[in-house]
Amino acid sequence: MSKSLFARNPSVLIFLACLALFTLGVTALSEALGTGLISTSFVKTLGKTLCLCLIAIAMDLVWGYTGILSLGHFAFFGLGGYMIGMWLMYERTRDIIVTSMANNDIPPTPQEVTDAIGNQIFGVVGSSDFPVIWAFSHSLTLQLVLVVAVPGLLALVFGWLAFRSRVTGVYLSILTQAMTLALALFLFQNDSGLRGNNGLSGLQNLPGLDAVPQATVSLWFLWASALALGLGYLFAAWVVSGKFGSVLRGIRDDEARVRFLGYSVETYKLFIFTVTAIIAGIAGALYYPQAGIINPAEIAPIASIYLAVWVAIGGRGRLYGAVIGAAFVSLVSTWFTGGQVPSIPLGFYTIDWVDWWLVLLGLSFVLVTLFAPRGIGGLFDYWTNGRPPNRHGQDLGPGAGALQEKEADA
Amino acid sequence: MRVLLAALAAILFLSPTLQAQPTTVQEVLQAHGDAIAKGSRKSIGPAIDAIAASGLPQAQTVLETWQAKDMWQRKSDGLFFSAKEVAKKTYRLTDFDTGQTVGEFDKGDLRQLKPNSGVRALIGVALVQFQLSDPDPARRLDALTAIQRDPEPSHLAPLRASIDGETDPAIKIRKQQLETLLTIRFDSDDASRIAAIETISKDISLDTRATLNTLLATTRKAAPGAVPETENIAAVLKPGTEQLSAGDAYTLLADNGLAPALITDGEQRNILSANISGGKVSGVPVASLNTQAARDRAYAALVAEGKAVPRPTAEDITAALANHSFYDAYFEPSKPVTDAAAKALKSVEIRVAFNQTLDLALDGISLASIFFLAAIGLAITFGVMGVINMAHGEFIMMGAYTGYVVQQFIPNYTVSILVALPLAFAVTFAAGVAMERLVIRHLYNRPLETLLATFGISIALQQIAKNIFGTQARPLTAPEWLDGAWVLNDVVSISFIRIAIFALALIFLGVFLFIMRRTRLGLETRAVTQNPRMAASMGINPDRVNMLTFGLGSGIAGIAGVAIGLFAKVTSELGSDYIVQSFMTVVVGGVGNIWGTLAGAAMIGFLQKGIEWMNPSNTLAAQTYMIIFIIIFIQFRPRGIIALKGRAAGD
Amino acid sequence: MSTLLEVSGVSVTFDGFRAINNLSFQIGKAEMRAIIGPNGAGKTTFMDIVTGKTRPDEGRVIWGDKSVSLLKMSEAQIARAGVGRKFQRPTVFEDQSVFDNLLLALKKDRNPFSVLFYKRGPSDTEKVHTLAEQIGLTDHLPRKSGELSHGQKQWLEIGMLLAQEPQLLLVDEPAAGMTPEEREHTTSILVEAAKTRAVVVVEHDMEFVRRLNCKVTVLHEGSVLAEGSLDHVTSNQEVIDVYLGR
Known part of the structure; x- marks a missing residue:
């Protein structure tokens, strides 16, 4: 019965193939290297969507597989974005400052350059000194380490506190939401050191690569995002397919049983919480250079709830479900809010989708939760002829995050 | 009176022109006629004093007329009169002493006295004594307020x-x-x-x-050598301490000319830049001036050439600081007075601190009442039924908008609030029952799914409100009798709206306790909460009970919405502003217990006010710290302040 | 016979209600013991205390040759120390196959990293098959355990406990809701298990207890009322009073 990862999960290969085809397709149709059928801004949208799919996988690991409804993963996503944003902003500002100071009659001292950069970056919040947290912003390597370390450490500390006091279910959800809110409020302050509600901007410009057109940069990021998504998917599939996955699903459906089998449930939860936070951080670090700007509003609690919505609509507990959900909802959302959907005149009132899209999303979410807990991913079960066991309305376990009868695989 | 007499006597004694007690004010005016006519601020003093001190009943009128620029001098004899324009260029003169009209004169025969603002101010000061004794109490009060606003020795x-x-x-x-x-x-x-x-x-x-x-106002000073004994010293400062950094101390010296000024790096750069010749500064190539050390060398060369003044070195600065003393001196020269004042201020400050604590406590209570109002409905649905309702905040918002809509139809604010309260309850009760029937009923025992489904409803409701009412804030105006505040003293005050909200919170607590303990619904609710199957087998319809309980919780949210709308802006985001705090209140307090909710609201309210007080500039930081505190608090009391123990906790 | 578990002077109170009152109990290394008692006698709470789910207000719980206290350990640590527990209702991982359920329970390093990099060798597969044979579920190994019948789930859970290789097995009402044939099978599994380890069975059904043919402890109001063979305790007047409510 010892089969390879791919043999046990044929969906992994199918997914990777689809992802590769998609990336090649977009490249072939892009402005930079192809026919130009897809505009650069849409390439960026697609690249961002891939990042959202990656964080959706993280969410699926933590919620769909382990049963922890975290409403805080977008905070980790945002932190990853901030960490890479610091380097991008520092280096780019430095380039500009050095160029402009080259015209001075006396060449600038290093101190003068630093002061000028500080003034340029923090002028908007009425300061010119570099806060301590920017100490590493001059080094890409160190900031890349922080992309992983900062979300990971926050998740580790928060998770350790939360799990060791056995906060579970809804309580944990509310607590993670509170953490996200606290972080967002902290970042909103001007003296947080990250430019308050101005956030970090100009992130789409790669330092030292001004000559490279955005069309090409957008493709690079699309490739990087696709690569990260592919690796993330592989990693997640590997984690959930073995005995570790068994433990996670056990925790989701019946935490007490796992504990009485001798597994330290808290350690496992902490492990998966931290690992997914790191994945979220990486996804964020790839997302925000494509978005160009990051500000604290991005990590408001509502963003994390949307993340749960994507995973639920895609179908939790299956990795491709999370990807489909994130891609589908975020793209449809872009389409609707972009004003491209024709309004519906009702005679007495015209339904303008820019205004009514959120209503539609909210209600469709209620409907999915009520009537199609397997989400869009569940459609694949008709194809594979999988059918859930009839359990007379019983859930698969007593845990708050346990699968419902209708969610279970055959 | 004694003082006045003394002043009078002094003036009589000092004024050589006034040998005898004058009998008419005209005499006084004539005695100072030249000064009055000249109207110079420097020399007018004795004249005003003489008028004010004359003890004549007309003195006040004269001063007022003068101040109002209505006093005219007749050119023919130099007498002063009160004048009023009766026709163009024709003025009617009135004698000050008799009050009789003297006659009408052409403007050419008269000269208007136009006291400048300095003189008018002096007249004003002199007038104060009359106003302070004016028969009209309102004028006396005006005079007092004027003095209070701008007190002067006189x-x-x-x-x-x-x-x-x-x-x-x-x-x-x-x-x-x-x-x-x-x-x-x-x-x-x-x-x-x-x-x-x-x-x-x-x-x-x-x-x-x-x-x-x-x-007790002080000024910061520096002096060579020891602290001069002529000064009334508040504190002696040592440079390099927290009160006075070494840099500030040296700047103080430089500003007072006690030491050569510092030359900043920027100034140094400008001096260097001004001395560039042929790509070099004093022989140092410009291109190499990209370090501070190189610049210092070039500058030293400039100094040697006599083109720049030397920068004070670190030793210079240290020596200068050591050779001078720094101190805060009172403007007030008398030491006993400043000592007494400092002591009195300390005692006053202790009292102020006490009163501030009282004020803070009142603020805390009022914030706690708001949280309690916002959370009580949630405590019912979450605590009693175990149902997470993320749309609870939107029910609060619906209540507030109901109040707004009612005010569009009923212009009387008192009546409209009285109508809005039950109507808001009815609207949100209906919405709650509908939601329970359509959605939540199907998701009992699935708390996480409930959370997400109700979140879907929440964003839909929020967007619908935005589509109907727009994004701008809508006013929900409180009746007039709720305007204003209850002012205890200059430190402690609380607005009537907040008192009303506190009262409302108390009423809700009472109503809730009554419903749960004294009514059939309460009994059935408690039965269904504790053991739904047993309750069902005893003929209680759990469906109906759940429906009504949920409706009740939602209805209370609606009423809370009206109350919150009275002091906060009514927008579609009103609810989401309160939802996290409401959840915190319930979680911190302990689920399933109204007293827990009360304790949670009190704790969060007081905590938030307390943190805001410590860091008053920043409410965002206060909220951040509060949430962090709550996360840590949960570590020690995972089940809240008032926790159910044992099997009932559903372990 | 040396003592494996010694509980002495343990009391626990829930909101003023004394669920366990100065309870003392001990069991040897290869012994079968049945605990009986009316509802509310504290049988389940006793198990909760031994497995670390409930902390007693006072008393000692001493375990094994090294005489370590179980009171300071977490549930998972106690389970790793060798105490296996079966709940009243069958709790197996219904979303996973019988094979995976047993594999999860096999005595192995429980550290997340060794679990993450775990590769199943032939010896583990062999062990799982042996266990499946023992509990009579060999034919059902690839099935989702959620599809099993009630009795099969109970066996699977007992099988998972055996896979843990515990020194002490706590079994809560294993025969509830079983057909007579299934009870027969359950009895034989437990009797077999008790040959190499201590087994404590909490049971209501006297007929089932009689089949186990072991020493019986009667709990009442949180403390031990009588102890001895089934015949001995059933002839005890106090026990009769408590059971028949006179």
């Missing part, structure tokens, strides 16, 4: 003089208070000043504190 004597004759007790108290404050600031006798200071050391009003603070 006010002291007339104020003192007017106290004995004061008939209105309230005004008398105010006069005495003001007299004390003026004595402290302006009296020439230290002993009476100190005595006055001691009398106010229990008073926390803003005026008292302002007076004491003015008295």
